[in-house]
Amino acid sequence: MTIPETLFLIAGRGRYPSLLIEAARAAGVKRISVAAFQGETPEATCASADEVHWLRVGQLGKLLDAARKSGARHAMMAGQLAPSNLFDLRPDIRALMLLARLKRRNAETLFGEVANQLAGAGVELLNAMTFLDDHVAHLGHIAGPRIRSRDMDDIRFGFEIAKGVSRLDIGQTVIVKTGTVLAVEAFEGTNECIRRGGSLGRKNAILVKVTKPGQDMRFDVPVIGEMTIAVAREANLKIIACEANCTLLLDSPAVCRAASEGGITLYGTSE
Numbered sequence: 001m002t003i004p005e006t007l008f009l010i011a012g013r014g015r016y017p018s019l020l021i022e023a024a025r026a027a028g029v030k031r032i033s034v035a036a037f038q039g040e041t042p043e044a045t046c047a048s049a050d051e052v053h054w055l056r057v058g059q060l061g062k063l064l065d066a067a068r069k070s071g072a073r074h075a076m077m078a079g080q081l082a083p084s085n086l087f088d089l090r091p092d093i094r095a096l097m098l099l100a101r102l103k104r105r106n107a108e109t110l111f112g113e114v115a116n117q118l119a120g121a122g123v124e125l126l127n128a129m130t131f132l133d134d135h136v137a138h139l140g141h142i143a144g145p146r147i148r149s150r151d152m153d154d155i156r157f158g159f160e161i162a163k164g165v166s167r168l169d170i171g172q173t174v175i176v177k178t179g180t181v182l183a184v185e186a187f188e189g190t191n192e193c194i195r196r197g198g199s200l201g202r203k204n205a206i207l208v209k210v211t212k213p214g215q216d217m218r219f220d221v222p223v224i225g226e227m228t229i230a231v232a233r234e235a236n237l238k239i240i241a242c243e244a245n246c247t248l249l250l251d252s253p254a255v256c257r258a259a260s261e262g263g264i265t266l267y268g269t270s271e
Contacts, residue, residue, distance in 0.1 A: 001130070003028040008072035008123060009049070010035045010063070010114075012079030015225060015250050017045040020078045023131040033070035035063055041079070060117065067123045075123045076130060077111065077219040111219040128221045128248075135252040137224070137268040139244040143256035144265040147239065151206065154178065155241045155269055158208030166212030172222060175237070177205040191231045198235020206239040207232060208269075211246050224266075225250040226258050233262040244268035 007029045011017035021032055034041070034049040038056055046052045053066035067075060115125040129136060141147060147155075158176040161184075166172045171185030175197025182205055183197030190209070197205055209222050224242055232240055240259070247268070249255040259266040 004072065004074040005029070006031040006033065006070060006072040006074075008033050008035070008067050008070045008075040010075060010077045011041045011045050012037065012077075013040050013042065014079050016079040016223065016248070018042065018048060019135070019251050020076065020131060021045065021048050023134075027131045029131075033066070033072060035066050045079075060114065063114070064117055064121050067118055068121055072123060074126055075118055076126050077128055112216060115216075115218055125218045127217045128219055129217065129246075132248060135249050137242050137244055137247040137249055137266075139268045139270060142249075142266040142268055143259040145263060147265050147267055151239060151265075154206050155208060155239070155267065156271055158206060158241065159210060159243075159269055159271055162208050162210040163213070166210055166215075169212065172212055173207060173209045175201065175205050175207055177201045190228065194228070194231045194235050194237065198232070198237055201236075203236035204238045205236070206241060207237055208241045209247065210243045215246075217246065222247040223250055224248070224255060226254050229255060229258040229262055229264060229266075232264055237264060239265045239267060241267045241269045244270050 007024055009017060009020065009032055011034050017034070024032060031050045033051040033053070034046060035053050035055060036046050038054060040057070051070065053062070053069075055062045055066070118125055154176050157179055158174050161176065161181055162172060162174045165174065165184050171193065173185035173190050173193050174181055175183040175193060182200045183193050185193035194207060197207070209224065211217075211222055222242065224240060224247060228240070245268075249266075256266065
């Protein structure tokens with residue numbers, strides 16, 4: 001891939017946007033213009049950008065104007081938006097027209113249409129893991145205690161269940177223990193799923209996180225961060241198994257250190 005001179009970054013919450021800016025600059029991107037959302041985008045992200053456009057969730061027209069003004073031909077999405085905000089939009093006219101066309105209103109359909117609108121403005125939305133190769137989970141043991149052979153049965157079981165659930169567009173994380181599904185992620189998000197599953201399993205349960213079939217990696221990448229490790233530790237989980245080569249560890253050295261210090265195995269799987 002040719003490194004773009006200017007990148008337009010649509011930035012949500014968390015460490016992800018700042019990490020991406022660091023990696024993009026290291027790769028040779030000279031100028032980064034950020035679309036920042038009120039009440040969502042961290043100040044640190046804005047401080048490290050060359051240009052910042054502030055807007056509310058739902059201001060699609062303003063977002064597209066900012067993309068055009070940036071002069072960028074490539075864009076990326078990084079960081080979460082609070083799920084509740086997707087259902088608490090104060091849409092502008094452009095967004096209202098978009099919403100009227102959608103039969104389903106979820107993160108995938110909303111962001112997919114944003115990608116289409118950007119393309120119409122001459123801006124290509126890149127894979128959300130671009131520039132972040134050093135932070136992608138690899139296959140096999142990543143950090144923490146070595147896995148035991150009998151735990152692989154639960155990992156395979158969890159992987160199969162998580163793939164089935166994600167295919168139904170419910171969630172992408174499950175908590176399992178000794179062949180039993182303890183919790184399935186839904187609208188509440190990964191951390192609440194961990195807490196619920198950990199409470200039911202009491203200790204030594206296993207988290208499995210996957211991509212869904214046909215997942216659009218431009219804006220919907222599975223992520224494990226330090227907070228994931230901290231919540232898993234509080235819930236007494238013993239293993240976090242994530243789908244290899246398509247899960248981001250944010251940031252990888254910090255996540256691996258947290259897993260090792262917490263006695264939690266971090267493992268990349270493909271089955």
